[in-house]
Amino acid sequence: MVETMSHLPHMKNLQKLIVYPARLGGYGLLAVAAMICVDTVTRKVLKVSIVGSTEISGFAFAFATGVAMALAVLSAAHIRVDVVQRLLPQTLAALLNVLAAAALFAIAAVLIWNEWLQLHEALEFGATSTLLDIPLWIPHALFLFGLILFAVAAFAVLIAQLRGSTADAAPLAADPDNPFDIPDDVR
Numbered sequence: 001m002v003e004t005m006s007h008l009p010h011m012k013n014l015q016k017l018i019v020y021p022a023r024l025g026g027y028g029l030l031a032v033a034a035m036i037c038v039d040t041v042t043r044k045v046l047k048v049s050i051v052g053s054t055e056i057s058g059f060a061f062a063f064a065t066g067v068a069m070a071l072a073v074l075s076a077a078h079i080r081v082d083v084v085q086r087l088l089p090q091t092l093a094a095l096l097n098v099l100a101a102a103a104l105f106a107i108a109a110v111l112i113w114n115e116w117l118q119l120h121e122a123l124e125f126g127a128t129s130t131l132l133d134i135p136l137w138i139p140h141a142l143f144l145f146g147l148i149l150f151a152v153a154a155f156a157v158l159i160a161q162l163r164g165s166t167a168d169a170a171p172l173a174a175d176p177d178n179p180f181d182i183p184d185d186v187r
Contacts, residue, residue: 014156015074018149020173023072025064025146032060052132059139066146073104073153100156108151115144 036057037113072078080100085093098166121127127136 011074011156011160012152018067018070018074018153021029021063021146021149023065023146025060025067028060029064032057052129054091055129057136059142062139062143063146066143068146068148069108070146070149070153073150073157078104094161098158098161101161105151105154105158108147108154112144112147112151115140115147119144 034052035050035053039053043049085096089097119137122136122140127133129136
């Protein structure tokens with residue numbers, strides 16, 4: 001069993017904040033999968049297609065991706081190479097954890113900046129989707145929301161890593177065999 005950061009009050013609250021939008025994103029993807037299945041069958045059998053299914057899929061995927069990145073940070077589910085880190089002295093391993101958290105936060109900041117520009121452009125020009133005529137600021141705002149959660153999670157992990165205690169420097173996953181395990185006290 002790997003120690004978690006859920007014993008820290010701010011991490012527990014952050015996990016609670018992020019888990020609900022992540023579930024909503026997951027349900028959205030399930031709904032999109034069902035819509036695509038129906039679309040495929042009706043297109044083959046009835047020669048009729050669901051108009052805008054690709055646009056709706058893209059919008060749902062954008063939201064789910066943003067919030068999933070935040071949940072992945074708090075679940076220590078991002079790809080990392082622990083083989084070398086386990087061989088290093090604890091101080092050097094802790095430094096690598098800080099650098100990894102700082103890199104995640106920097107990536108989140110760059111993504112937020114880019115998405116903010118996209119959102120601003122969509123608002124400025126009144127851009128809408130081609131088939132459904134949905135204002136594009138809506139999916140951009142949803143993705144930006146997820147990216148902000150990603151940045152907040154990365155920043156919280158960075159702060160915990162900088163504090164440097166052994167418990168705070170441990171990966172966040174409750175179970176190393178199941179990186180998406182969310183501690184029961186957070187559900």
